[in-house]
Amino acid sequence: MGESDGISGRAIESRTEVQSQRRVRFLTGWGLDDWLGDLWPRGGGGTPVAMKVTQLYIYPVKSLRGIALSSATVVGTGLQYDRTFMLLRVEGEETGPRKLSNMHVSRLNEMALLKTALVQSSGEEGESFERFTVTYAGPSSSLPPTTITIPFVPDTENLAMVDVVMYNSPTQAYDMGAEYNNWFSTQFGYEVVLAYIGNMRRPVLGSLWPSAAQSAVVSATRSLSRYLSSYLPSSLVAKGDEWRPPGITFADIAMFLVVTEESLAETSSRLPEGMEMDVRKFRPNIVLSGAEGAWYEDLWGQINIENRDGVEVELALTANCARCTSINIDYSTGKPALGEKGAMLKKLMPDRRVDKGNKYTPIFGRYGYLGKGAGSNISIGDDVSVVKRLEEPATFDWKTN
Numbered sequence: 336m337g338e339s340d341g342i343s344g345r346a347i348e349s350r351t352e353v354q355s356q357r358r359v360r361f362l363t364g365w366g367l368d369d370w371l372g373d374l375w376p377r378g379g380g381g382t383p384v385a386m387k388v389t390q391l392y393i394y395p396v397k398s399l400r401g402i403a404l405s406s407a408t409v410v411g412t413g414l415q416y417d418r419t420f421m422l423l424r425v426e427g428e429e430t431g432p433r434k435l436s437n438m439h440v441s442r443l444n445e446m447a448l449l450k451t452a453l454v455q456s457s458g459e460e461g462e463s464f465e466r467f468t469v470t471y472a473g474p475s476s477s478l479p480p481t482t483i484t485i486p487f488v489p490d491t492e493n494l495a496m497v498d499v500v501m502y503n504s505p506t507q508a509y510d511m512g513a514e515y516n517n518w519f520s521t522q523f524g525y526e527v528v529l530a531y532i533g534n535m536r537r538p539v540l541g542s543l544w545p546s547a548a549q550s551a552v553v554s555a556t557r558s559l560s561r562y563l564s565s566y567l568p569s570s571l572v573a574k575g576d577e578w579r580p581p582g583i584t585f586a587d588i589a590m591f592l593v594v595t596e597e598s599l600a601e602t603s604s605r606l607p608e609g610m611e612m613d614v615r616k617f618r619p620n621i622v623l624s625g626a627e628g629a630w631y632e633d634l635w636g637q638i639n640i641e642n643r644d645g646v647e648v649e650l651a652l653t654a655n656c657a658r659c660t661s662i663n664i665d666y667s668t669g670k671p672a673l674g675e676k677g678a679m680l681k682k683l684m685p686d687r688r689v690d691k692g693n694k695y696t697p698i699f700g701r702y703g704y705l706g707k708g709a710g711s712n713i714s715i716g717d718d719v720s721v722v723k724r725l726e727e728p729a730t731f732d733w734k735t736n
Contacts, residue, residue, distance in 0.1 A: 386625035386719040388640060389596060394618065395467050395487070396420040396529075397585040398440040400450040400666070401615060402467070406714035409648050409705065412536070412583060413590035414620050416467075416487050419533075421499065421508070421585040422446070422519060425526035435497060435528060441661040445669040448473060449522065454484060471522045474668045483518045485511075491533055499530060502588060502733065504537040536582030541732040543588060545651035545704050588733055589702035591650055593632065594619040598699065601629035605682040606675050616662045616679075617699055623719050632701050633689060636723035640713050648708030649722075654729055657696040658683065692731030 394401040397418045408415040423435040440446040454466040465487055472480035494509040508530040510516070519527040583590055594617055603611045614622060621640075626632060633655070640648040662679045665672035672679075680697065687697035 386623045386721075388621060388713060388715055388717045388719060389624045390614065390619070390622035391713070391715060392615070392618070392620055392622075393417040395451050395485070396422065396449075396469065398422070398438060398443075398446045399469065400447065401618065402451050402453055406712050409708050409711050409713060411705065411709050413586060413705070417620060418585040419487070419531060420485070420511075421530045421532070423497065423499070423528040423530055424523075425528060435499075437499070437501060438527070439661075440664065441659045443523075444661075444664050444671065445523070447664050447666045448669040481518075481522070483515065485515065485529075489531055491531065494531075497528065497530055499532075499537075499585075501537060501585065502540075504540055504583075504588075506532060506535050506537045506582070508532045508535060530585075532584050536584070538582050539588070539704075541734045543653045543702065543704070543733060545653055545706065589654060590705055591621060591703035592617075592619045592656055592700050593621045593623065593638070593650065593652065593703055594700040595626045595629070595632055596622060596624040597626045598629045598632065602679075602683065602699065605679075610675060612662075612676075612679065613666070616664065616666070617656075617658075618661075619700060621713075625719075630687075633698070633728045634725045635701060635721050636725045637706070637721070638703075639720050639722050640708075641718045641720075642711055642713050643717065644711070646708060646711045648711050648713055649706030650703040651706050652701040652703045654702040654731055654733075655690045655693065655698040656700040656702055657690065657693040657731065658699050659696070662699075689728050690731050691728075 391404040391407045391414070392401040393404060393407065393414050393416055395416055395418070397420065399422075404414075422438040424438050426434045426436055438446065448471060450470045450472075452468050452470070453464045454468055456463055456465060466484050467487060468482050468484050470480050470482040489509075489511065491509045494512060496507050497510050499506055499508050509532075511529040511531055515529040516527060519529055586592075594614065599612060599614050599617075599622075606612065623638075632652070635652050637649060637651050640650070642648065658680060660671070660680055663671050663677050665676070671677050683697035683699065687699065688694055689698050690696075
């Protein structure tokens with residue numbers, strides 16, 4: 336159940352076929368897709384595609400290495416325990432005001448050297464995972480790796496609060512305190528705070544939140560509030576205009592990130608023969624296989640995952656994931672990769688800038704929000720179907736409300 340060390344991705348098409356498909360996708364980006372319209376069912380539903388979940392990942396601490404899972408619990412913010420912690424760099428003079436800046440692997444490549452893993456424990460109800468470890472091993476260090484263990488749900492009663500703003504979306508979070516802050520500060524060589532979001536959330540901006548799901552969730556939450564109000568002090572129950580849709584944790588802008596093996600294989604085809612792109616550099620939550628081909632997910636509006644109990648988990652896919660230099664990082668050195676693998680972002684530029692709202696960056700993967708299925712488990716091997724397709728690729732519009 337720990338992090339997989341293997342390189343993911345399977346060659347589903349020959350390089351010639353992949354390159355031909357890439358040329359077709361390039362033409363659609365220039366508005367020449369009228370004669371290619373039969374490649375994708377337009378709008379509404381469309382023919383179901385038999386796909387499978389092949390990989391699942393969570394990232395307990397944003398921008399650190401993730402944990403590969405065989406199954407995961409779906410909660411109101413995504414996969415359980417995904418990106419509930421975040422590192423903040425302390426800036427400013429010791430005697431002056433303290434400023435906290437967000438730490439992202441795209442700017443601090445050395446964050447890729449810290450791995451996370453589950454800590455297994457046994458009890459009366461069987462195996463459980465209540466804690467995880469973070470391990471740092473420098474690329475050239477002769478010292479043994481150093482590790483710290485962190486509870487997934489820490490006691491926050493006596494913790495101080497900090498303000499965090501990511502991409503104009505604010506929240507408060509808990510400062511985890513000296514034990515954890517000192518450990519991370521030692522690894523990075525400068526003062527760091529480990530922040531935990533707890534039950535707090537960041538608002539979703541722009542039109543990324545699916546309106547139908549929003550209405551259903553807000554309606555259900557208001558009903559719950561009316562029930563609770565008879566038992567709780569009025570100061571603890573939000574009312575009227577205070578209600579907002581459930582937000583997100585320290586994930587960039589959405590609850591889920593979905594990618595496909597087919598698009599990964601096409602991306603690998605841009606590398607020299609024998610090289611493959613590591614899917615973990617794209618930091619997905621859910622990896623699927625069995626799509627019609629590479630990049631078909633650009634026009635997916637909703638997918639349903641049917642788990643082993645026959646329960647369907649609905650994910651509304653409302654935005655594209657624009658890529659940054661983090662996909663160029665060598666995870667073994669914590670630095671930009673040398674040679675071809677260090678140019679992966681550039682290799683995607685010519686034909687993957689398909690989002691009019693993010694026209695200077697290439698797209699790989701789709702951001703998703705939960706429609707229904709909270710509390711359910713999803714597993715590798717679960718069936719996946721596309722139940723809604725878009726007329727045209729989504730346009731990114733994450734804005735300040």
